[in-house]
Amino acid sequence: MLRFLATRLARAALTIAMVVTFAFVVLRLSGDPAQIIMGADAPPEAVDAFRSAWGLDEPIWVQYFSYFWAILQGDLGRSMRDGRDAIMLVTERIPATLALTLPALAIKICLGIPAGIYAALHRNSLADRVVMIIAVAGFTVPSFVLGLLLVLVFAVQLGWLPSGGQESWRHGILPVMTLGLGGAAVLARFTRSAMLEVLGQPYIRTASAKGVPWRAVVTGHALPNAAIPTVTIIGFMVGTLIAGAVVVESVFSWPGVGRLLVVAVANRDLAVVQCILLLVAITMVCANLIVDLLYGLLDPRLRAAPRKAA
Amino acid sequence: MMPLVRLTGLSVAFDGAPALRGIDLSVAKGEAVGLVGESGCGKSVTWLAALGLLPAKARITGSVMLDGQELIGAPAPVLERVRGGRIAMIFQDPSSSLNPVHRIGKQIMEALGLHRGMTGSNARAEAKRLLDLVGIPDAGRRLDAYPHELSGGQNQRVMIAIALAGQPELLVADEPTTALDVTIQAQILELLQSIRRQMGMALVLISHDLGVIAEACERVAVMYAGRIVEEAPVAQLFDAAAHPYTQGLIGALPPMDGPRRRLAAIPGGVPEPWAMPPGCGFAPRCQFRSAPCDAAIPGLMGLSDQHRAACIRVAPAAMPLERIPA
Numbered sequence: 001m002l003r004f005l006a007t008r009l010a011r012a013a014l015t016i017a018m019v020v021t022f023a024f025v026v027l028r029l030s031g032d033p034a035q036i037i038m039g040a041d042a043p044p045e046a047v048d049a050f051r052s053a054w055g056l057d058e059p060i061w062v063q064y065f066s067y068f069w070a071i072l073q074g075d076l077g078r079s080m081r082d083g084r085d086a087i088m089l090v091t092e093r094i095p096a097t098l099a100l101t102l103p104a105l106a107i108k109i110c111l112g113i114p115a116g117i118y119a120a121l122h123r124n125s126l127a128d129r130v131v132m133i134i135a136v137a138g139f140t141v142p143s144f145v146l147g148l149l150l151v152l153v154f155a156v157q158l159g160w161l162p163s164g165g166q167e168s169w170r171h172g173i174l175p176v177m178t179l180g181l182g183g184a185a186v187l188a189r190f191t192r193s194a195m196l197e198v199l200g201q202p203y204i205r206t207a208s209a210k211g212v213p214w215r216a217v218v219t220g221h222a223l224p225n226a227a228i229p230t231v232t233i234i235g236f237m238v239g240t241l242i243a244g245a246v247v248v249e250s251v252f253s254w255p256g257v258g259r260l261l262v263v264a265v266a267n268r269d270l271a272v273v274q275c276i277l278l279l280v281a282i283t284m285v286c287a288n289l290i291v292d293l294l295y296g297l298l299d300p301r302l303r304a305a306p307r308k309a310a
Numbered sequence: 311m312m313p314l315v316r317l318t319g320l321s322v323a324f325d326g327a328p329a330l331r332g333i334d335l336s337v338a339k340g341e342a343v344g345l346v347g348e349s350g351c352g353k354s355v356t357w358l359a360a361l362g363l364l365p366a367k368a369r370i371t372g373s374v375m376l377d378g379q380e381l382i383g384a385p386a387p388v389l390e391r392v393r394g395g396r397i398a399m400i401f402q403d404p405s406s407s408l409n410p411v412h413r414i415g416k417q418i419m420e421a422l423g424l425h426r427g428m429t430g431s432n433a434r435a436e437a438k439r440l441l442d443l444v445g446i447p448d449a450g451r452r453l454d455a456y457p458h459e460l461s462g463g464q465n466q467r468v469m470i471a472i473a474l475a476g477q478p479e480l481l482v483a484d485e486p487t488t489a490l491d492v493t494i495q496a497q498i499l500e501l502l503q504s505i506r507r508q509m510g511m512a513l514v515l516i517s518h519d520l521g522v523i524a525e526a527c528e529r530v531a532v533m534y535a536g537r538i539v540e541e542a543p544v545a546q547l548f549d550a551a552a553h554p555y556t557q558g559l560i561g562a563l564p565p566m567d568g569p570r571r572r573l574a575a576i577p578g579g580v581p582e583p584w585a586m587p588p589g590c591g592f593a594p595r596c597q598f599r600s601a602p603c604d605a606a607i608p609g610l611m612g613l614s615d616q617h618r619a620a621c622i623r624v625a626p627a628a629m630p631l632e633r634i635p636a
Contacts, residue, residue: 202401203409208363209401210421210472211394214386220420224411300456301410 008292012285019281020071023274024064032056033268037080054080067274076278077271079264086271090257090279094242096166097249097256100175101241107180108187108237113230115184116191121218123196131188138185147178147251164253175252179245183237190233194226201225228298235291239284243276312378314339314479314512315360315397320372320382321536322352322359327583329355331536331591332372334610337480342506342513344523344544346559347533350580353516356533357482361397362389395425398473402485404465408457414441414468415453418475425476440471445501463494470501480512481505487522499526520559524548529616532556535580535591538610542617552619555592590621598623 034050035042051057055066070077076087119131138146154174155163162171198204199222207221208214237244246258253259257276264272295302313336322330330352337343345353358364360374360381374381376392384392393399401407409417418437422428428436434453441449444467457465466486473481483502487495503526506513517523523530524544532540532547532555540553551557558576565571578595587593589604596603602622610618 202403202407205363206401206407206469206472207409207420209361209393209399211390211392211424211476212420213390221409221412225409299411301458 008289012289015285016278016281020068020274020278021064023277024067027268027270027273028060028063031268033080033270036268071278076275079272080269081267086275089272090260090275093255093257093260096254097242097245097258099172100179100245100248100254100256103172103176104179104183104245105237105241107176108183109234111180112184112187113191116188116230117195117218117223117226119188119192120195120199128192132192135185135188135192138182139189141182143178143182143247144251146182147175147248150174150178151251164251166254171252171254175245175248175254178248178251187230187233187237191226191230194229195222197229198222198225224298228295231291231294231298235287235294238290239287242283243280313337314341314377316373316375317356317360318373318375320356320359320374321370322355322364323369324367324583328586329368329536329583330359331586331607333533333536333538335531335538335541337512337514339479340506340510340512341529342503342515342527344527344530345514345516345533346518346520346523346530348518348580351533352536353518353533354484357399357484357514357516361393361399361482363393363399390424394421394473394476394478396476396478397480397482398476398478399482399484400466400469400473400486403489404469404486405457405462405489407469408465410457413454413456414460418453418468418472421472421475437471437475440474441468443474443505444468444471445497446471461494463490463498466490466494466498467501470498470505474505474509477509478511480514482514482516484516485518486515488517488519495522502526520563532559535586536583537591537607537620539592539621540619541610542619546614546617550617552613552617552624553592553621554596554598554623556619 034047034054034056038047038050048057055063058066067077076085078084079086079089115131115135119128119135122128141149151163151174154161161173162168163174165171204217204221207217212220242257243261244258245254245256246261248254249256249258250262257279261273261276263269264276316336317333320330320333321328333352333356335343335345335356345356347353355364359368359370362381362384364370370382372382376396379388381389381392408414415434415437418440419428419433422433422436426436437453438449441452446452446464446467452460452464457468460468469486470481481502486502487498490498499522502513502515505511513526515523515526520530527544529541529543530547531538532553534555540547540551540556542552547556548560551560555576558574561574562576564573576595581587581591581594587604589602589606590596590608593599593603600622608620608622610620611624612618613624
């Protein structure tokens with residue numbers, strides 16, 4: 001178990017280092033932050049002064065190593081726009097984002113999984129078709145379209161809910177629905193196919209053949225097996241809790257991490273963008289780690305050190 | 311004597327294509343009956359239909375009487391008590407027939423709880439006894455093993471232990487040895503026979519292998535294209551097979567002595583369910599085919615007290631057996 005954890009942690013660290021490197025290279029290649037922040041009309045001396053102040057005039061590998069060294073010491077740099085610590089800028093936005101993504105995750109799980117199970121158990125029935133049509137729609141309609149559609153209906157036509165901002169909990173309803181419904185559709189599809197796969201397995205027939213009532217066959221024999229692929233998808237959703245709302249936050253002018261990312265990228269605010277990407281990588285990697293541990297819990301075949309029968 | 315189970319006119323169709331076309335078969339208490347035929351002839355479907363284990367799209371007609379109780383169309387609670395409690399079934403691929411995420415002890419104890427109301431340490435002790443009975447070494451420890459930690463043969467023994475947990479009067483073994491090594495096959499057959507003797511349980515052994523059936527059964531029914539074409543005590547069937555299909559099956563067995571010869575094969579293939587010939591299903595492959603073969607489906611006719619065959623060529627004097635009233 002310890003060895004398993006150690007190798008997983010080493011791999012996680014490697015993944016994060018690669019993300020950091022990738023972000024560094026791409027940001028340096030995609031435009032000069034000094035020029036963008038100072039404006040096109042800024043005098044060349046001012047731009048040069050900015051560059052040397054932020055170390056942008058150093059060779060790129062020097063910049064890379066000093067950046068990496070700073071990260072290892074816990075220094076994620078400061079925003080080039082207002083000089084505040086990037087980590088502060090980002091962390092103060094996290095609660096707002098989680099206020100959207102956590103309830104949305106709850107909707108995805110509470111709506112998507114039962115819908116998928118129901119559709120699988122009533123395969124080819126009218127209910128199955130309706131669930132799947134909604135799921136495919138939720139799967140294919142981009143979140144900004146769904147968001148705008150919800151705004152059109154509930155804010156503009158009916159006037160029940162505000163269309164943007166963060167003044168009260170009512171402002172959160174539409175963005176949470178937008179995130180939650182799309183994800184629920186994805187989860188419903190996955191749960192349904194996982195269930196159908198499991199229901200066709202011989203051990204389901206065995207359970208019925210030994211006299212287990214159907215309801216208990218489903219809950220006791222099918223669900224524990226169908227949970228294994230479904231957990232993968234949920235793990236991925238947990239990984240996007242921090243940065244999964246970029247588009248929706250923009251549509252609903254919600255001041256979360258996603259909005260900060262969009263603004264920071266537009267401004268080439270290197271430290272802030274890198275800080276967000278690092279955070280995303282860490283949450284993603286943690287979510288994957290949890291999923292791996294859950295696999296072992298759910299599926300005895302994946303547990304380490306199998307006791308092989310002689 | 312009233313048979314334990316009597317199938318009468320049992321028919322099954324999937325999406326309009328017939329898979330079973332009127333099966334009449336009875337199994338007496340304690341009797342071992344073999345059901346032989348090639349893949350797709352309806353051997354397994356017969357018993358899955360009898361126990362209500364087919365998918366909902368299957369159209370089932372006819373009758374399955376268990377000790378005077380009709381099973382076709384019976385409500386779910388009745389079927390659940392019968393399954394595992396009075397008629398147990400084991401399957402071809404033991405390793406995928408056990409739930410991979412549950413310990414085998416739990417899977418045995420589930421049946422004990424359902425049919426004998428046993429729970430806790432009682433159930434565990436009984437599960438251990440059953441594992442001992444089916445010949446699993448170190449049974450106490452094996453209760454906590456998962457199916458993937460056991461071999462195919464051991465898993466089939468576990469399946470048999472689960473089947474025995476409900477103390478059934480009939481065990482339907484659907485190709486129980488097909489997925490196993492030859493040496494393990496023999497052990498499992500041996501086990502089935504000794505358990506049957508010990509428990510006085512009836513056995514229906516489904517196989518495509520006449521040799522397997524000859525070893526373990528007293529009576530055999532040969533199926534072809536969804537019908538029983540011949541039925542006889544094992545010895546009679548080997549001595550005096552009456553139906554050309556049975557003759558073909560026996561002719562295809564390698565001889566134990568004498569010079570080596572090419573094995574005889576039956577030419578042609580089984581007709582597809584949606585393109586059944588109007589008369590005898592075997593007629594298109596039969597070397598004795600004549601005009602009356604295509605006129606009507608021949609019924610089972612009695613050649614002797616226990617020997618029946620469905621072919622117009624056998625015993626032209628014999629009268630069609632009367633349908634036994636349900």
